Amino acid sequence: MKIRIMQGHNRPPEPAQINVVIDVIRAFTVAHYAFLNGVQGIIPVAGVDEAMKLKELHPDFILAGEIKGLLIPGFQLDNSPVRLQQFDLQGKFLIQKTTNGVTAALNAMNAEHVLVTGFSNARTTAQFIKERLLGHEEMSINIIASHPTGDDDLACAEYIADILRQSGYVTPELTIDRIRSSEAAMKFYDTGQPEFLEEDISLCTLELPSDFVMKVNIRNGMPLIEKVKAGSIHAHAR
Numbered sequence: 001m002k003i004r005i006m007q008g009h010n011r012p013p014e015p016a017q018i019n020v021v022i023d024v025i026r027a028f029t030v031a032h033y034a035f036l037n038g039v040q041g042i043i044p045v046a047g048v049d050e051a052m053k054l055k056e057l058h059p060d061f062i063l064a065g066e067i068k069g070l071l072i073p074g075f076q077l078d079n080s081p082v083r084l085q086q087f088d089l090q091g092k093f094l095i096q097k098t099t100n101g102v103t104a105a106l107n108a109m110n111a112e113h114v115l116v117t118g119f120s121n122a123r124t125t126a127q128f129i130k131e132r133l134l135g136h137e138e139m140s141i142n143i144i145a146s147h148p149t150g151d152d153d154l155a156c157a158e159y160i161a162d163i164l165r166q167s168g169y170v171t172p173e174l175t176i177d178r179i180r181s182s183e184a185a186m187k188f189y190d191t192g193q194p195e196f197l198e199e200d201i202s203l204c205t206l207e208l209p210s211d212f213v214m215k216v217n218i219r220n221g222m223p224l225i226e227k228v229k230a231g232s233i234h235a236h237a238r
């Protein structure tokens with residue numbers, strides 16, 4: 001197993017069998033909570049225009065995301081996992097547009113398996129890769145920390161790599177400390193920026209025992225983030 005950790009969201013990674021795209025604060029923590037709250041699927045989009053065009057075609061889809069961390073005018077949801085839980089998302093599809101994680105995922109489709117996660121689902125995702133995806137042949141895995149400079153995503157990437165290598169050096173506690181102290185987390189502690197809820201960071205650093213991973217599959221020619229049961233033998237949606 002060859003593991004490459006890389007940072008940034010604007011360039012496709014080296015070809016590999018598996019790409020894991022990390023966005024702790026907050027895109028794929030939001031995605032995790034969305035699925036926990038009954039969402040059927042999440043369509044990642046590169047920009048607002050594409051999001052709005054999709055919404056016109058599918059009025060019942062929900063627009064979610066941010067620009068500079070803030071709600072996009074015309075969107076129903078911003079990028080807060082706390083605020084997301086105030087909505088009835090049962091059976092819905094989200095259209096998600098964010099700065100780092102979604103952009104990185106769209107640039108990382110050059111692998112047989114593309115998974116996305118924050119810290120909340122990192123351990124489940126790493127175990128899924130170990131138990132369901134790694135075969136006997138040598139496999140290469142890119143772990144993409146989507147924030148270009150932030151330590152939040154890099155810490156989570158190193159946590160996942162450590163689980164895959166079964167070395168046990170990178171503890172959840174150390175990872176949580178790095179996320180809470182990261183550049184991207186600072187604005188959530190600043191009372192002068194009330195749009196950023198400190199509670200969001202609590203959810204971004206809470207490891208949840210979930211029974212699914214989030215996989216980006218191509219459906220009708222478009223990327224779709226789907227919930228895949230962690231116990232499933234084949235890595236496609238159930």
Ligand SMILES: O=C(O)[C@H](CS(=O)(=O)O)OP(=O)(O)O
Nearest residue numbers: 025026027069098099100101
């Ligand atoms: O909304 C977020 O938390 C971030 C924006 S920023 O990098 O913190 O300004 O977007 P994401 O794409 O979820 O990293």
Ligand SMILES: [Mg+2]
Nearest residue numbers: 023025026100
């Ligand atoms: Mg982020």
